Amino acid sequence: MRAGLKTCAPLAALAVVAGLIMAAQASAGDPPEWSTPVKPFKIAGNVYYVGTMGLAAYLIVSNQGAILLDGTTAENARLIERNIEAVGIPLHSVKRLISDHAHQDHVGALAHIKRDTGAEFLASAGDRWALEHGRVRGDTNYRPKPFAPIKVDRVVRDGDIIELGDVAVTVHLTPGHTPGCTSWSTTVQDRGRQLNVLFLCSITVAGNILVGNHAYPQIASDYRATFRKLAAMKADIVLPSHPDIADVIEREARRDAGETNAFIDPQLLPSLVAESSAAFETALAAAR
Ligand SMILES: [Zn+2]
Numbered sequence: 690m691r692a693g694l695k696t697c698a699p700l701a702a703l704a705v706v707a708g709l710i711m712a713a714q715a716s717a718g719d720p721p722e723w724s725t726p727v728k729p730f731k732i733a734g735n736v737y738y739v740g741t742m743g744l745a746a747y748l749i750v751s752n753q754g755a756i757l758l759d760g761t762t763a764e765n766a767r768l769i770e771r772n773i774e775a776v777g778i779p780l781h782s783v784k785r786l787i788s789d790h791a792h793q794d795h796v797g798a799l800a801h802i803k804r805d806t807g808a809e810f811l812a813s814a815g816d817r818w819a820l821e822h823g824r825v826r827g828d829t830n831y832r833p834k835p836f837a838p839i840k841v842d843r844v845v846r847d848g849d850i851i852e853l854g855d856v857a858v859t860v861h862l863t864p865g866h867t868p869g870c871t872s873w874s875t876t877v878q879d880r881g882r883q884l885n886v887l888f889l890c891s892i893t894v895a896g897n898i899l900v901g902n903h904a905y906p907q908i909a910s911d912y913r914a915t916f917r918k919l920a921a922m923k924a925d926i927v928l929p930s931h932p933d934i935a936d937v938i939e940r941e942a943r944r945d946a947g948e949t950n951a952f953i954d955p956q957l958l959p960s961l962v963a964e965s966s967a968a969f970e971t972a973l974a975a976a977r
Contacts, residue, residue, distance in 0.1 A: 796820060
């Protein structure tokens, strides 16, 4: 028995060390701005920003409840819920949940928010497995964090129109970053103008294996098809899941300072697509 204890001791010590290393990795993991609160604000028409400094969550409000796009990380769940309430929407009025793509920084909080709101969760077939297993599908050069699985209540297809009250949101499958990466669009009426709003799924390579990806073999051709598709689209306002990509927080500050049209930028989509497409081709060439 003593001998057993003796042989266990080094293992126990190792376990403690491993635990400490894991704790250090967890706290050092996510960028701090991902959980830094910002005051929620209206972007245009019935579209609100309810995310954090570094991760977006968008609320599209209709006359019969609201649609929430993304929940950000698990640790932010209550923060996002408070932001929704702060723009005047009770949680039980959130009727639909949708997401950008199945990575923990965008969908980590959705299982929690789904429980609290009772909302229906809509997602593409390409990300369904990942969402329902809480694990990234596709080979990456980093170890993706798992997240709480979220049951998909309804699978959406390219071109589907999601209706809620007086709001209609169109589904645009834009795979590559994940197999089911989904962009969404809607039109808003803002101060007498009609504006096209595109909620753009991530189009960065971001650690994805582009050549020899066993879990996602068609990744490279998907990226290219997505770039072609997005290059043919028009948007007055582009709202990505990482707000810094479109300077969402800065644009709000500019508008606050008097620049009324700070969010309207029809050149943003073509320039983001050109930039990301070039970066993708460079990464693909390097991977070959
Ligand atoms: Zn991602």
